[in-house]
Amino acid sequence: MTTARRPLMAGNWKMNLNHLEAIAHTQKLAFALNDKDFDRVDVALLPPFTDLRSVQTLVDGDKLRIVYGGQDLSRHDGGAYTGDVSGAMLAKLGCTFVLVGHSERRQYHHEDDDLVNAKVLAAYRHSLTPILCVGEGLPVRQAGGQVAHSVSQLDGALRTVTAEQARSVVVAYEPVWAIGTGEVATPADAQEVCSALRARLAELYDGEVAAAVRILYGGSVKSDNIAGIMDQPDVDGALVGGASLDPGEFVKLCRFGEMSV
Numbered sequence: 662m663t664t665a666r667r668p669l670m671a672g673n674w675k676m677n678l679n680h681l682e683a684i685a686h687t688q689k690l691a692f693a694l695n696d697k698d699f700d701r702v703d704v705a706l707l708p709p710f711t712d713l714r715s716v717q718t719l720v721d722g723d724k725l726r727i728v729y730g731g732q733d734l735s736r737h738d739g740g741a742y743t744g745d746v747s748g749a750m751l752a753k754l755g756c757t758f759v760l761v762g763h764s765e766r767r768q769y770h771h772e773d774d775d776l777v778n779a780k781v782l783a784a785y786r787h788s789l790t791p792i793l794c795v796g797e798g799l800p801v802r803q804a805g806g807q808v809a810h811s812v813s814q815l816d817g818a819l820r821t822v823t824a825e826q827a828r829s830v831v832v833a834y835e836p837v838w839a840i841g842t843g844e845v846a847t848p849a850d851a852q853e854v855c856s857a858l859r860a861r862l863a864e865l866y867d868g869e870v871a872a873a874v875r876i877l878y879g880g881s882v883k884s885d886n887i888a889g890i891m892d893q894p895d896v897d898g899a900l901v902g903g904a905s906l907d908p909g910e911f912v913k914l915c916r917f918g919e920m921s922v
């Protein structure tokens with residue numbers, strides 16, 4: 662299929678790989694990926710905070726075309742918020758992206774739509790591109806509410822976000838029941854929600870914004886199940902968890918990103 666949107670393959674390492682392992686892992690990726698790979702796909706790494714400086718040093722030193730970002734950020738820009746990391750700090754480390762509203766943050770840290778919205782705005786204040794995660798849990802899916810649920814999370818997160826800002830957001834549709842379970846959504850499941858999210862962006866903003874926004878699928882993505890998903894007209898890439906920890910597998914996924922152009 663043909664799309665004007667540039668595919669994005671983002672590897673979310675979650676709470677895996679210390680800063681030394683991060684160096685080895687990034688070097689392996691850099692060795693395996695060549696210029697041709699980057700000509701038609703963006704490759705992003707989302708390491709733990711403690712690894713970002715190591716990744717930055719490699720990317721800058723070796724002039725790698727890999728981009729990177731944080732897995733979360735504070736809604737605040739600085740101050741007495743023990744344990745938090747600000748958008749300003751991420752920006753200073755050269756981050757391009759930041760994940761916002763990942764279901765593991767919503768589940769384990771009780772992040773609601775208001776907080777996710779505040780974090781999206783914090784990302785924009787520091788010129789970071791939010792990768793906004795939405796997606797339903799199993800009971801909602803079983804009740805047929807996946808579209809309404811995901812669209813409502815999109816509405817909440819983008820409240821007060823301007824069209825100019827929204828144009829650059831990346832949305833990741835991650836059905837919670839597919840995350841880390843090995844139970845990947847079907848291509849039709851992914852397309853159903855991704856197309857509804859794009860339609861909602863057109864309602865909230867306009868068709869131009871909707872056509873510009875990259876929408877990723879995430880949830881048990883592997884090189885043997887990505888092809889049909891990447892072939893969907895409203896899927897522009899993948900947010901990869903477990904499979905991004907294997908450099909060889911992640912490189913294969915990046916090449917699927919290329920082939921979908």
Ligand SMILES: O=C[C@H](O)COP(=O)(O)O
Pocket residue numbers: 673763835839840841842843879880881882900901902903904
């Ligand atoms: O951020 C990534 C997603 O949560 C997907 O994780 P997974 O590929 O391990 O299922």
